[in-house]
Amino acid sequence: MTTLPTSSNPRLPVLDARLSAAAAYVRPGHPAADIGCDHGKLSAWLAGSGRCPRVFACDLRPDPLEKARRRCAPWADRVDCRLGSGLEVLAPGEADDIIIAGMGAETILDILDAAPWVADGRYNLVLVPATKHSLLRLGLARRGFALQEETLAFAAGRWYSVMNARYDGNTHTPDAWFCLTGKTTGQPGFGDYCAQQYPKLKKYRLGLAPGPEAEAVDGLIRRLEGNT
Template sequence: MNSNQLSKRLETVVSFIHPAQTIADIGSDHAYLPCYAVKKGLVKQAVAGEVVDGPFQAAKKQVAADGLSASVDVRKGSGLSVLSPGEVECITIAGMGGPLIASILEEGKEKLAGVQKLVLQPNIAGHAVRSWLVQNNWTIEAEAILEEDGKLYEVISAVSGKGQKLTPQEIYFGPFLMKAQNDAFRLKWQREFNQIDQVLAKLSKAALGKETEQKKQELTAKKQWIQDVMTHENT
């Protein structure tokens, strides 16, 4: 992967940026995503935010090597602290856990003024991202799920200011993903179902106790949710 050829995962993230002309990529690593977006003419200006010094320096080198210093501003800082309110139309955050993405958005709420779109790619716990979006008046407009190198990734695109009500199942599985149920979606939840079965088998052999029983009930309920969604015939 480089600034001319992104991974399938990041290409999917980029595909949701339109129609924004200014973006901020938070946790940008080598700044491949913003450099690619500018090179392809998808955006005019970009900010690459990175909190760790190694990736920050790598991003600066990449932007300079691509001759994009006038278009891609590499900034060091935590989360959305690298931004000013109203500075960009779209924010992308990819390659982190869902709870971390949600905490970055929560801690940087004041920086979201003027942001029209969020494109978020949680590695795990996508429901934490959806829950934050619903609670903060964002509307999920599109989702994708894909497999790459044996791993499964969800991408969530949300727009501001509309608000949305989702069922607990839609928050957990994704309102668009559970309707489409492509191969990657079914693989993800079949894996999850099998893992729950394995944990339940271990818990059944564990010493009885309040915590053990509560865990068994939670997992059994989750297993039923997956079974219900996977066996639902879409129309």
């Protein structure tokens, strides 16, 4: 779990707990790409705080990109706005740190799959799934991306996990408990995070016929109950 130094620059956007935790995983002094930048708060903060010498603010759609361009205008010399899908807007090596925040797990995995060059330990990934945290943990492990750390963050009425990952080539399938909770165990908010996962797992259990998978899910439910 990493925290961000506070800044007194009044022109900087205020980041909520989720984006603050994401910014904290971006390495100072490295060029960074904010994929799906939308409002541009994170891009503006990374450029305006001086944390990154160059920031690529990228989005699939022109309107969000325009919002980001306006927000980043005071630091236009350091921010490069690019329109397009995922990492296709970047040449390999242009950014060392890559943030993909606020998209579903499937979209994040699709973006990684479409850019095989990102499977390289030099890239520091900061991933903030909007949904299906477990699926992202599983998908990363199966592709050889190791979760270095996670930070639980409460924002807009729900818990997010902000994930810091890096490719190490160790492809594997983690156990179901790891998929559910990753590296969040024991952090402030862990009980509430488990409570947020609990109804989803109960709903999933309803659709299962008796058998080994149902038994495994029952085991996970009992573990979640023990943590809430």
